[in-house]
Amino acid sequence: MSGAQGIGRRELLTGAAAVAASATLVGLSPAQAVPVASGVDKFAVASGGHNARILVTGDAGTGTRTQWAVADAAREFHRREPFTMALGLGDNIYESGPNGVHDVQFAEKFENPNAGLDFPWAMVLGNHDNSSVFPGDGGWLLRGNAEVEYHAVSPRWWMPSRYYSIRPTPVVEFFILDLNPLASYIPPLLSEYWSVDGTFMNEQRAWLDRALAESTATWKIVCTHHPYLSNGNHGNAGRYEGLSIEPINGVHVQRFFEEHVAGKAQLILSGHDHDLQVLDPTPASKGTRQLVSGAAAKTSGHEAATGPNAALFENHHQLGFMVLDLSAEAIDLRVVTVDPATGAGTEAFRRRLT
Secondary structure, eight states, rough: OGGGGGOOHHHHHHHHHHHHHOOOTTTGGGGGGGOOOOOOOOSSSOOOOOOEEEEEEEEEOOOSHHHHHHHHHHHHHHHSSSSSSEEEEESTTTTOOOOSTTTHHIIIIIIITTTTSOOOOOEOOOOOGOOOSSTOOOOOOGGGGGOOOOOGGOSSSSSSSSSSEEEEEETTEEEEEEOOHHHHHSSSSOOOOTSTTSSHHHHHHHHHHHHHHOOHHHHHHHEEESSSSOOSSSTTTSSSSGGOTTTTOHHHHHHHHHHHHTTTTTTTEESSSSEEEEEOTTTTTTTTTTEEEEESSOOOOOOOOSSOEEEEEEEESSEEEEEEESSSSOOOOOOOEEEETTOOOEEEEEEEEE
């Protein structure tokens, strides 16, 4: 497959070889961050205070009525209780990612639905943002770079590199990660650069270890597309899709979380599964709690919980988003479900997490 819906095998191999030979492409790491284009007035990240209210959405980028319904509910919430910023937890451009920085999909599946939500959106790369042969295979990692480049031209969209951190107040720092090389359905076996222990992932590991250790924020929150734990259709890392076959079962994602995140951050925020989950920490997570917010345009569809993880709350059949209120004293969470017909939001869960 080639053209608008995919990239052929020759392009895939050529692109992988090019990156392996010269890892200098802008936006691959924070050190190569994309500069903002002249004349683009980005919405300010800093809130000017110590409190922050964060809109947490994931798997939104369909451009469909359901995405608009969730955005309508978020707009109404923002009118009553203004957000400081938003987190977009990946699969930002369904079904196969953008075709360059000027792709009209950025308007149809991000800018237009989110009109009026005028604050920074810190964006995570998902598997659909890196599609190659079939939608969501995660096999064309360079495709995601168009989303990094879009940082230069959009006031809202914040993705200066494939992984980075953002700090809206002194009390919280978000660490946005790109674990697609570890979770691709087409593992990058032919490129040292993108491999499990290749240059990209080793640099990201070292950066995250250092950034978490040096952060003075009260709350350290890691944001990914692929979850560590999930009671949704994809399941836990190490058993993705119920598989035992490495590496497509996400075993390398599991090891990454347990070696570099567990016990070092209060929360992991992820999408990927199209539902809303507030899971309990496990012994292996060392007190770090997993939240899944991937219902901003699609739902998993089943009403009963099917996963093995203890949960404070989970909803697999309704659209919705999460809201984090962060202060020096606490992290307060709300889960809002959304009626797809009216765009009305209903608070379904509220809890002080810490």
